[in-house]
Amino acid sequence: MDIIKTIIVEDERPARDLLRNYLQEFQDIEITGEYDNGFDGLKAINELKPDAIFLDVQMPKLTGFELLEVLEHQPEVIFTTAYDQYAIRAFERNAVDYLLKPFSRDRFREAVSKLISRIKSNQQGAVRERSNIEKIRQHFAESDEKLHRVVIKKTGKIHVISTNDINYLEAQDDYVMIYTNDGKYLKQQTLKYFEQHLDSQQFVRVHRSYIANIACIERIEPYEKSNFVLILRDGNKVPVSRGGMQVLKENLDF
Amino acid sequence: MSHPITGNRRSILIYSLVWLMVSVTQGVLYLYVLHLPITVVIADSLISSLMFGFLGLLAWYPTRYIPFQRQSPIYSILAHVVAGIVVLGAWVLITMVLLNAIFAYQEDYIKFLNQTLAWRAMLGALIYLVLVLIYYLVANSQKLQERLQQEERLRGMVRDAELNMLKSQINPHFLFNSLNSIASLTMSNPDEAREMIIRLSDFLRYSLKHRENEYVPLREELGRMKDYLAIEKVRFGEKLQYEFIIRGECETFLVPTMIFQPLFENAIRYSVYESVDPVAIRFSCIQELESMKAVITNDYDPGVPSRRGTGVGLQNVRQRIALAYKGKGSVDWTAQEGVFTVTILFPRIYL
Numbered sequence: 001m002d003i004i005k006t007i008i009v010e011d012e013r014p015a016r017d018l019l020r021n022y023l024q025e026f027q028d029i030e031i032t033g034e035y036d037n038g039f040d041g042l043k044a045i046n047e048l049k050p051d052a053i054f055l056d057v058q059m060p061k062l063t064g065f066e067l068l069e070v071l072e073h074q075p076e077v078i079f080t081t082a083y084d085q086y087a088i089r090a091f092e093r094n095a096v097d098y099l100l101k102p103f104s105r106d107r108f109r110e111a112v113s114k115l116i117s118r119i120k121s122n123q124q125g126a127v128r129e130r131s132n133i134e135k136i137r138q139h140f141a142e143s144d145e146k147l148h149r150v151v152i153k154k155t156g157k158i159h160v161i162s163t164n165d166i167n168y169l170e171a172q173d174d175y176v177m178i179y180t181n182d183g184k185y186l187k188q189q190t191l192k193y194f195e196q197h198l199d200s201q202q203f204v205r206v207h208r209s210y211i212a213n214i215a216c217i218e219r220i221e222p223y224e225k226s227n228f229v230l231i232l233r234d235g236n237k238v239p240v241s242r243g244g245m246q247v248l249k250e251n252l253d254f
Numbered sequence: 255m256s257h258p259i260t261g262n263r264r265s266i267l268i269y270s271l272v273w274l275m276v277s278v279t280q281g282v283l284y285l286y287v288l289h290l291p292i293t294v295v296i297a298d299s300l301i302s303s304l305m306f307g308f309l310g311l312l313a314w315y316p317t318r319y320i321p322f323q324r325q326s327p328i329y330s331i332l333a334h335v336v337a338g339i340v341v342l343g344a345w346v347l348i349t350m351v352l353l354n355a356i357f358a359y360q361e362d363y364i365k366f367l368n369q370t371l372a373w374r375a376m377l378g379a380l381i382y383l384v385l386v387l388i389y390y391l392v393a394n395s396q397k398l399q400e401r402l403q404q405e406e407r408l409r410g411m412v413r414d415a416e417l418n419m420l421k422s423q424i425n426p427h428f429l430f431n432s433l434n435s436i437a438s439l440t441m442s443n444p445d446e447a448r449e450m451i452i453r454l455s456d457f458l459r460y461s462l463k464h465r466e467n468e469y470v471p472l473r474e475e476l477g478r479m480k481d482y483l484a485i486e487k488v489r490f491g492e493k494l495q496y497e498f499i500i501r502g503e504c505e506t507f508l509v510p511t512m513i514f515q516p517l518f519e520n521a522i523r524y525s526v527y528e529s530v531d532p533v534a535i536r537f538s539c540i541q542e543l544e545s546m547k548a549v550i551t552n553d554y555d556p557g558v559p560s561r562r563g564t565g566v567g568l569q570n571v572r573q574r575i576a577l578a579y580k581g582k583g584s585v586d587w588t589a590q591e592g593v594f595t596v597t598i599l600f601p602r603i604y605l
Contacts, residue, residue: 011527012431012489018438037530058427060528082430101434 009041038062206244277303317389499538516567521552
């Protein structure tokens with residue numbers, strides 16, 4: 001078997017030391033890099049294309065989950081985190097493993113042997129219907145954690161946008177176009193996902209294809225016969241369906 | 255409160271026995287001292303005792319609904335006198351009417367009956383008074399029982415509330431990440447691992463003391479906050495910088511325990527967790543005549559959108575200060591030019 005290349009993305013030095021120490025006994029595993037934040041980790045993973053990553057969840061700049069959202073290269077993932085939450089059950093099936101800090105050497109060996117056997121079966125040409133990372137993303141989307149920022153890849157750069165800066169969102173097939181004062185961003189996601197995860201006090205689904213930020217509405221005007229249109233502060237217009245008008249009325253109390 | 259006599263079968267029995275004895279005593283007196291005929295003796299004793307026994311039960315209600323007030327006893331006494339006159343009047347009237355009707359043909363007895371009227375009324379008043387006193391005793395002991403039960407319930411509720419507060423204050427992620435750091439240090443630097451365990455123990459012990467909701471000198475509170483920061487520094491290294499500027503006279507100023515913990519935790523969560531550059535946390539305090547002002551600042555990157563909404567930590571601290579100092583004291587915060595500042599004003603307390 002070839003050497004397994006791994007990358008550690010973890011913001012705490014003692015935690016990185018521990019992983020490196022635990023990994024020493026595995027001759028087949030090589031650590032090609034250690035990074036203390038999500039941004040640097042993301043860049044390195046896309047460049048170095050490791051076979052596996054050890055990924056912390058809570059990190060500066062990008063969380064482990066956000067990193068996976070915009071990752072191009074798709075390595076096997078072992079999460080290492082102190083987060084003991086509902087997410088665990090969802091992730092443990094698709095990530096190779098989910099190590100709860102602090103974890104023992106035995107527990108770590110177990111995770112690594114799972115990793116090795118999975119990489120072996122991949123090399124033997126087992127066709128994966130859908131990549132594991134795709135499944136992790138899916139589970140992340142199904143969690144009910146509220147969204148405060150959105151991570152988007154645009155022309156090779158990673159943008160982190162606060163949801164407060166979003167003026168409105170528009171569904172475009174399998175993508176959602178996110179409009180802000182600084183420009184628009186395309187994200188592979190469903191409008192339904194945003195409807196469920198954005199703060200419903202602030203964002204309203206005004207139309208089958210549109211979600212608007214209430215704070216950005218300048219006025220509401222009648223449009224054609226029985227329809228309405230939102231005029232936003234930046235001058236953009238967003239169509240409102242009859243159902244959307246109903247929700248707006250409830251939210252804005254008029 | 256239920257009626258202390260009719261409320262259970264045993265007191266009904268005792269009460270009836272007492273009246274039977276009163277009735278028998280009266281009968282014996284009539285029979286052997288006054289030599290009244292046996293029919294008269296039985297009728298008179300039974301009717302007067304039964305009636306009083308029944309009316310005496312009613313004396314409970316003024317006791318129950320006119321609580322004896324130490325400050326203005328006249329009102330209570332008046333109320334009891336009125337109630338007493340009504341009960342006694344009813345008793346005398348009913349007994350007289352009944353006995354008069356039954357023994358109308360025995361003129362001697364009617365005469366005797368009329369002669370003993372005043373005497374009967376006086377005796378009745380005495381018994382009424384004894385009954386009222388007994389009722390008051392019963393009512394008071396019942397009230398005491400209830401108060402004790404209520405106090406116990408309240409104490410339980412306060413304990414639960416404080417325990418919940420404790421739960422929300424020590425972040426489990428802090429605990430598990432610290433333990434992970436210790437696990438790592440046991441291999442690379444056992445001495446530092448031991449120091450970190452001791453700091454963590456001191457900090458945890460102090461946070462448990464918080465249950466008593468007491469006040470401690472600033473020196474002690476900050477000592478434990480330094481433990482907390484030192485633990486976080488092991489995790490974050492050079493990224494976390496902190497500085498304490500404490501004027502000598504502040505050291506003994508009394509503050510509520512763990513009041514600064516949520517503020518330091520916030521500073522770390524919102525700046526150190528989210529930053530790759532060094533972040534400085536500063537603490538300073540100035541003592542004024544009857545108060546002390548403490549200021550905590552931390553750097554933050556205004557350009558980075560937070561993953562989290564606004565925390566409840568600051569609101570909790572504000573609420574706690576408002577409760578502890580009954581509206582005096584204050585907690586304010588500002589975010590300007592990359593520096594987040596929290597200012598707390600502690601009034602002086604005397605223990």
